[in-house]
Amino acid sequence: MYYRRTVSDAQINRELLDNVLNTNVRWVVLAAICGLLVAVAVSAAGFLVNQGLGVTGLNRPVFWGFFITNFIFWVGISHAGVMISAILRLSQAEWRRPMVRAAETMTVFALMTSLMMPIIHAGRPWRIFYWVLPYDFARGIWPDVRSPLVWDPTAITTYLTSSMLFVFTALIPDFAVIRDRSTGWRHVVYGALAMGWHGNPRQWKLQGIAGVLLSALILPVFVSVHSIVSWDFGVSLVPSWHVTVFAPYFVVGAVLSGVSAVVTLMIVMRRLFHLENYIWEEHIDGLARLLVVVALGWHFLFWLELVFALWLLEDQEITVWMLRLFEPPWSWFFATFYLCSFVIPVPLWMFRRVRRSFQMMLITSLLVNVGMFFERLIIIVPALMRKGPFTFQYGTYRPSIVEVTIVAGTFFLVGFLMLMFSKFFPLIPIWEMKEGQRLVDNVQVGRVSVPALVKE
Amino acid sequence: MQGNGHHDSIPQPPSHQEMAQDALAKYQEVGTRYWIWVSIFAGLTLLGMIGLAVRLNDGFDDRAAWGYHVGTMAFILSTFAAMPLIAAGLRLTKAHFRRPFTRIAELGSLSGIVIILMLIPALQVLPALQGRSDIWFDFPLGAPDAWQYIAITTMVLAGLGLAYFAALPDLAAGRDHLPPSWRQQVVSRLSLGWIGNLRAWRIQYMGTLTLGAIYLLSYPLVQTLIVSDFHLGLIPGLKDAIFPATVTLFGLQGGVAMLILLMFIVRQTGGYERYLGVDQFWSMSKPLLAFSLLWFYFWWSSFLTFWYGRMPSEIDVLQMLYLGPYRNVFMLSLFLNFLGPMIALIWNPVRRSIWGPTIVAVGILIGTWVNMMRIYVSAASVPDSEVFGHALVSIPAAVWPAGPDILISIGAISGAALIFLLASKIVPVISIWEIGEGLRLVKIRRFYQRWVRVIAKSH
Numbered sequence: 012m013y014y015r016r017t018v019s020d021a022q023i024n025r026e027l028l029d030n031v032l033n034t035n036v037r038w039v040v041l042a043a044i045c046g047l048l049v050a051v052a053v054s055a056a057g058f059l060v061n062q063g064l065g066v067t068g069l070n071r072p073v074f075w076g077f078f079i080t081n082f083i084f085w086v087g088i089s090h091a092g093v094m095i096s097a098i099l100r101l102s103q104a105e106w107r108r109p110m111v112r113a114a115e116t117m118t119v120f121a122l123m124t125s126l127m128m129p130i131i132h133a134g135r136p137w138r139i140f141y142w143v144l145p146y147d148f149a150r151g152i153w154p155d156v157r158s159p160l161v162w163d164p165t166a167i168t169t170y171l172t173s174s175m176l177f178v179f180t181a182l183i184p185d186f187a188v189i190r191d192r193s194t195g196w197r198h199v200v201y202g203a204l205a206m207g208w209h210g211n212p213r214q215w216k217l218q219g220i221a222g223v224l225l226s227a228l229i230l231p232v233f234v235s236v237h238s239i240v241s242w243d244f245g246v247s248l249v250p251s252w253h254v255t256v257f258a259p260y261f262v263v264g265a266v267l268s269g270v271s272a273v274v275t276l277m278i279v280m281r282r283l284f285h286l287e288n289y290i291w292e293e294h295i296d297g298l299a300r301l302l303v304v305v306a307l308g309w310h311f312l313f314w315l316e317l318v319f320a321l322w323l324l325e326d327q328e329i330t331v332w333m334l335r336l337f338e339p340p341w342s343w344f345f346a347t348f349y350l351c352s353f354v355i356p357v358p359l360w361m362f363r364r365v366r367r368s369f370q371m372m373l374i375t376s377l378l379v380n381v382g383m384f385f386e387r388l389i390i391i392v393p394a395l396m397r398k399g400p401f402t403f404q405y406g407t408y409r410p411s412i413v414e415v416t417i418v419a420g421t422f423f424l425v426g427f428l429m430l431m432f433s434k435f436f437p438l439i440p441i442w443e444m445k446e447g448q449r450l451v452d453n454v455q456v457g458r459v460s461v462p463a464l465v466k467e
Numbered sequence: 468m469q470g471n472g473h474h475d476s477i478p479q480p481p482s483h484q485e486m487a488q489d490a491l492a493k494y495q496e497v498g499t500r501y502w503i504w505v506s507i508f509a510g511l512t513l514l515g516m517i518g519l520a521v522r523l524n525d526g527f528d529d530r531a532a533w534g535y536h537v538g539t540m541a542f543i544l545s546t547f548a549a550m551p552l553i554a555a556g557l558r559l560t561k562a563h564f565r566r567p568f569t570r571i572a573e574l575g576s577l578s579g580i581v582i583i584l585m586l587i588p589a590l591q592v593l594p595a596l597q598g599r600s601d602i603w604f605d606f607p608l609g610a611p612d613a614w615q616y617i618a619i620t621t622m623v624l625a626g627l628g629l630a631y632f633a634a635l636p637d638l639a640a641g642r643d644h645l646p647p648s649w650r651q652q653v654v655s656r657l658s659l660g661w662i663g664n665l666r667a668w669r670i671q672y673m674g675t676l677t678l679g680a681i682y683l684l685s686y687p688l689v690q691t692l693i694v695s696d697f698h699l700g701l702i703p704g705l706k707d708a709i710f711p712a713t714v715t716l717f718g719l720q721g722g723v724a725m726l727i728l729l730m731f732i733v734r735q736t737g738g739y740e741r742y743l744g745v746d747q748f749w750s751m752s753k754p755l756l757a758f759s760l761l762w763f764y765f766w767w768s769s770f771l772t773f774w775y776g777r778m779p780s781e782i783d784v785l786q787m788l789y790l791g792p793y794r795n796v797f798m799l800s801l802f803l804n805f806l807g808p809m810i811a812l813i814w815n816p817v818r819r820s821i822w823g824p825t826i827v828a829v830g831i832l833i834g835t836w837v838n839m840m841r842i843y844v845s846a847a848s849v850p851d852s853e854v855f856g857h858a859l860v861s862i863p864a865a866v867w868p869a870g871p872d873i874l875i876s877i878g879a880i881s882g883a884a885l886i887f888l889l890a891s892k893i894v895p896v897i898s899i900w901e902i903g904e905g906l907r908l909v910k911i912r913r914f915y916q917r918w919v920r921v922i923a924k925s926h
Binding site (some may be wrong): 231234238242245246247248253254255256257258259307311312315316318319320321322323324452453454456457461462463464465466 | 600602604684687691699704706707708709710711712760764765768769771772773775776778857907908909910912914919920921922923924
C-alpha cells in the first residue's frame with residue numbers, strides 16, 4: 012500500500028533542497044504578498060497600541076473577543092506538530108515521514124502567533140508583564156500563581172521551547188546535507204548548525220534516542236497547554252464556561268483543528284514545491300482516517316458539554332445556550348461551526364475516493380478550521396453577553412476593522428514564516444525520507460507480492 | 468533504523484500448518500483441571516445467585532442496599548465487556564501484534580449476558596425521573612428502562628456478533644478436526660458450512676470491521692447511560708460533564724488490564740507460550756500506561772473545576788466522593804489505577820516482560836473494582852428525600868458491603884469468568900486463522916548486519 016514509489020538518494024537531495032538552493036519565482040511572489048499583508052496587520056496593531064483598546068469592538072460586558080478567539084485558535088493549530096510527529100513517531104506509523112517537519116514547524120509558528128494575541132489584547136502590551144512577572148518587591152505584590160492566566164504563558168513558553176528543540180534536533184542531519192552542498196557563508200552557517208554531524212552510528216543512535224525521548228517528554232506538555240487554556244474558562248463561574256469537560260474537549264478539538272491544518276499545508280506544499288514524489292494520496296488518506304477518529308471523539312465530548320449544560324436546568328446556563336442556538340448572528344455562527352467542523356467533513360471522509368482526493372481534502376480541511384474558529388467565538392462571546400447579577404449594562408460584540416485586520420494578518424504571518432522557513436530548510440525531512448526508503452520491502456504471499464516494512 | 472541489540476537473531480517462526488496443528492491439538496484437550504475450574508466458578512456463581520435472592524427478598528425500597536450490585540455490574544462493563552473494544556480497535560488499525568489475543572478479547576463480549584441480567588433488578592431501584600436531574604429531559608417512550616435495554620442489547624449483540632464472525636474460520640477448523648462428539652456437532656452447526664472461499668472471507672472481513680465499529684460506538688453510549696442514571700442523576704447538585712467520558716476511559720484501562728491478566732492465565736495454564744509472548748505483553752503495556760496517565764488527567768480536570776468553583780454544591784460533592792467518607796477508598800484507587808502503574812510501567816524492562824504488566828494489571832483490576840464501588844455505592848446511598856433536591860443536605864455515611872453484597876460481587880464476576888471458560892472450549896481461545904494469516908505476512912530477512920522481521924500490510 013505504501014512506498015510504491017522508489018526515489019534515489021540523489022533525487023531526494025535534489026528535489027527537497029530545490030527551494031533552499033535555488034530561487035523559485037512562485038515562492039518570491041507568495042512571500043511578497045504575505046509580507047505586504049503582514050505589514051498591514053502590523054500597522055493596525057501599532058495603531059491599536061497608539062490609540063488604545065477603544066478602537067476595538069470590546070465594551071462592557073464583552074471584554075474577550077476576536078483576539079482571544081484567535082489566541083485559542085492558534086494554540087489549537089499548534090497541536091498538530093506533536094500529534095503528527097510525537098505520537099505517530101512513538102507508534103512507528105510509517106506514513107508520518109513526509110509531514111512531520113511541516114507539522115512541527117507550523118506548531119512553532121502557530122505558538123508564536125498565539126502568544127502575540129494576549130499581548131495585543133492587553134492594549135498596552137507592556138502591562139502583560141504585571142500579570143506574569145513579579146514587579147513590585149517593595150510592596151510585596153506578586154502575580155497570583157493560582158491563576159490560570161499565569162499558567163498560560165508558562166505552559167505555552169514551555170511548549171514553544173520544547174517544540175523548537177524538537178524541530179532543531181530533527182533538522183541536524185539535514186543541516187549537514189545542506190552544509191555539504193553549499194559554499195561561502197551558507198556553508199559556514201549550516202556547518203555551525205550541523206554541529207559536526209557526520210552520520211556515524213553513534214550520532215544516529217543519539218539522534219534516535221533524542222527523538223524518542225523528546226516525543227515522550229513533549230506529550231504531557233502538549234496535553235497541558237490546551238487544558239490550561241480551557242481552565243482560563245473552566246475555573247471561572249461564568250455560565251457555560253464552568254464545565255468539567257472543557258480540558259479534554261479543548262485538547263481533542265485542538266488536535267482536530269491542527270491535523271486539518273496539516274492536511275491543508277501538505278496539499279499546498281505539494282502544489283507549490285512540486286512534491287508529488289513525496290506526498291501521495293496514501294498520506295492524505297492516513298491523515299483523513301486519523302481525522303475521523305479524532306472528530307468522533309471530539310463530537311462525543313461536544314455532546315456531553317451540551318447535554319450537561321442543561322443537566323441542572325439552570326436559567327443562566329439555558330439563556331446562554333438559547334443565545335448560541337437560536338439568536339442570530341450567533342445561531343448562524345453555531346450552524347456554520349457545526350456544519351463545517353463535523354456534519355459536512357466527517358461523512359465525506361468515510362469515502363475512500365474523498366480521502367484520496369487532494370481537492371476534496373483541501374476543501375474539507377479548510378472547512379474544519381473555519382468551523383473551529385467560529386466554535387471558539389461562540390464559546391467566548393455569548394457567555395459574556397448575558398445579563399448577570401452584577402451586570403448593569405449588557406449587549407453584543409462586533410469586531411472592529413482593526414481587530415479583523417490584525418486577526419487576518421496572523422494567517423498571513425504564519426504563511427510568511429512558513430515560506431521563510433522553506434527557503435532556508437527543507438520542509439520535508441531528507442533523512443526521514445531516505446530512512447523510509449530503506450525500510451521498504453516486499454513479501455510474496457501466494458501469487459501476490461505485498462508491500463512490506465522492515466520492523467525490529 | 469536505530470538498533471537496540473535485542474534482535475540480533477530472531478528465531479524462524481513456525482509455518483502456519485505447524486501452528487494450526489499445535490493450536491488445534493490444544494483446543495481438543497479438555498483436561499481434569501479445566502473441569503475443576505468450571506466447577507469452582509459454577510459454585511461461586513451459584514453463591515452469587517443466593518446473594519441476589521436475599522437482596523430480591525428484601526425488595527427494592529432500600530436503594531443503598533443495591534449499590535454494590537450496580538457497582539459490580541459497572542465493574543464487569545468496565546473490564547470484561549471493554550475487551551472487545553481493544554480487539555476492534557487493533558483490528559481497525561491493523562496492528563500485527565494483536566493476532567494471538569483478539570479471540571480472548573472478543574470472548575469478553577459474552578459477559579454482556581451477565582450485565583443484562585444484572586440490569587433488570589438494578590433499574591427497579593431508580594427513583595422516578597420527575598423532579599430530579601437526569602439525561603432524559605422528559606424523553607418519552609419508556610425512559611430510562613427501555614432505552615437502557617436497547618443500548619445495552621445493541622452493544623452486547625454487536626459484541627457477540629463480532630466474536631462469532633471472527634470465530635467462523637476456527638469453528639470450521641474445529642468441525643473438521645474434532646473427533647465425533649456432541650462438541651463436534653455443536654461446533655459444526657455453529658460453523659455455518661464455512662469453506663473459506665473468497666466471498667466468505669470478504670464477508671467475514673467486512674462483518675468483523677462493521678460489528679467492531681458498532682461496538683466501538685455503542686460502548687461509550689452505554690457507559691454514559693449507566694453513569695448518568697446510576698451515579699450523576701442520584702447526587703443532587705452534581706454536574707460533571709466529563710464523567711461519562713471518564714468512566715469510558717476507566718473501561719478502556721480495565722479492559723486492557725483484564726486482557727493482560729487473561730492472556731497471562733491462558734499462557735500459563737493452556738500452554739500457549741509460543742503465541743502469547745513478550746511482544747504481546749509489551750505492546751499492551753504501552754496503552755495501559757497511557758490509560759493510567761489519562762485516568763489522572765480526566766479525574767484532575769473534574770476535580771480542579773469543582774475545587775476552583777467552590778460553590779456549596781461542589782464542595783459537598785468533593786466531600787462526598789473524594790475527601791469525606793470514601794477518602795481512603797479513593798486514595799487506594801488513585802494509587803492502584805494511576806500512581807502504581809505510572810511508577811512501574813514507565814520503565815521499559817518492566818513493560819517488556821510477562822510478569823510486570825500482569826502484576827500491574829491485577830492492581831488496576833482491584834483499583835477498578837474499588838473505584839466502581841465508590842462511584843455507585845456512594846450515589847445509591849443518597850436518600851430519596853435528597854435526590855429530588857438541588858444540593859446535598861448532608862453527606863451520607865459510607866456504606867460497607869454486607870454478606871449478600873460480597874456474594875453478588877464474587878458470583879457475578881465468577882459468572883462472567885465461567886461463560887468465558889465454557890466458550891473457550893467451543894471456539895479455540897486463540898485465533899488460529901489470524902495467527903496463520905500473520906505468519907504468511909511475516910518474513911525474517913537479513914537487513915545489513917542483522918536479522919529483522921519484514922511485515923507485509925494486509926488488505
